[in-house]
Amino acid sequence: MSTPILEARGITRRFGGVVAVNDVNLVVGKGQIVGLIGPNGSGKSTMVNLVTGELNPDEGQFLFEGQDITGLPTYRRARAGMARSFQLLRLFTSLSVEDNLLLAHHMRMKTGIVDSILGRASGLAEEQAARRRARELLAWFDLEAFADKPASELSIGQQRMVELARGMMSEPTLFVLDEPAAGLSPPNVDKLILLIRRLRDEFGMSILLVEHVMRVVRDLCDHVVVLDSGVKIAEGKPDAVVKDPVVVEAYIGSGWKRRAQG
Numbered sequence: 001m002s003t004p005i006l007e008a009r010g011i012t013r014r015f016g017g018v019v020a021v022n023d024v025n026l027v028v029g030k031g032q033i034v035g036l037i038g039p040n041g042s043g044k045s046t047m048v049n050l051v052t053g054e055l056n057p058d059e060g061q062f063l064f065e066g067q068d069i070t071g072l073p074t075y076r077r078a079r080a081g082m083a084r085s086f087q088l089l090r091l092f093t094s095l096s097v098e099d100n101l102l103l104a105h106h107m108r109m110k111t112g113i114v115d116s117i118l119g120r121a122s123g124l125a126e127e128q129a130a131r132r133r134a135r136e137l138l139a140w141f142d143l144e145a146f147a148d149k150p151a152s153e154l155s156i157g158q159q160r161m162v163e164l165a166r167g168m169m170s171e172p173t174l175f176v177l178d179e180p181a182a183g184l185s186p187p188n189v190d191k192l193i194l195l196i197r198r199l200r201d202e203f204g205m206s207i208l209l210v211e212h213v214m215r216v217v218r219d220l221c222d223h224v225v226v227l228d229s230g231v232k233i234a235e236g237k238p239d240a241v242v243k244d245p246v247v248v249e250a251y252i253g254s255g256w257k258r259r260a261q262g
């Protein structure tokens, strides 16, 4: 197997007396879609924040394309090729859709904006390239018609697409998606599934996906990792994992059946 895009080795993170993530190993291979699931409070969001550098682990190591990135700040991970989407949308609702893409690009990469304000040639060239990329992505996501509209005028489903397009601005090789189906209607969930698959197939993207909607996990994931109380309790193919008695037991009482039908 080629070097995985992401490898988490023995990751532990505590909050006071709570061990939110406990000695977790996780591998995302190149071009793979790996699901991270588990009942509420099992440590998924903490793990995502550890992967992207919003949090640092107390123990363990992260490798990105074989390089140790443990302790690197978020923007350095973005430069290395990592992007994320947020469970609660973080769009600038008064800005246009296109400006959301451009601004996020500058903020994530910590580059360009000073140059462009000062009118430096390198900055201007980058600004033009970013604008071109934004337009291409808006077309790819079928959002061209909304480019100049304030994000607030879009439906939640459309805003989720903007969030994904925004993540793509930095040309990531690993996209970490935090509950992309949250709040979407069933037809929009179908669209999302197709779109995430296309992201992988057309851009060769690797994806780490946290998701409660089991249909999304079953349809998309090559491999699933299950957390419970911070511990990895199972992993494998989605169909086998959701039937694993240990996993079913962990979900009982936390609305698993309702979600599995979602």
Ligand SMILES: Nc1ncnc2c1ncn2[C@@H]1O[C@H](COP(=O)(O)OP(=O)(O)OP(=O)(O)O)[C@@H](O)[C@H]1O
Residues within 6 Å of the ligand: 015, 018, 019, 020, 038, 039, 040, 041, 042, 043, 044, 045, 046, 047
């Ligand atoms: N900043 C924090 N301070 C203290 N405890 C925290 C913090 N963040 C998470 N925790 C605790 O860590 C554990 C894991 O929480 P986390 O949010 O990672 O779970 P989750 O699987 O993402 O849950 P959900 O599915 O509800 O989003 C929980 O017990 C939570 O209360």
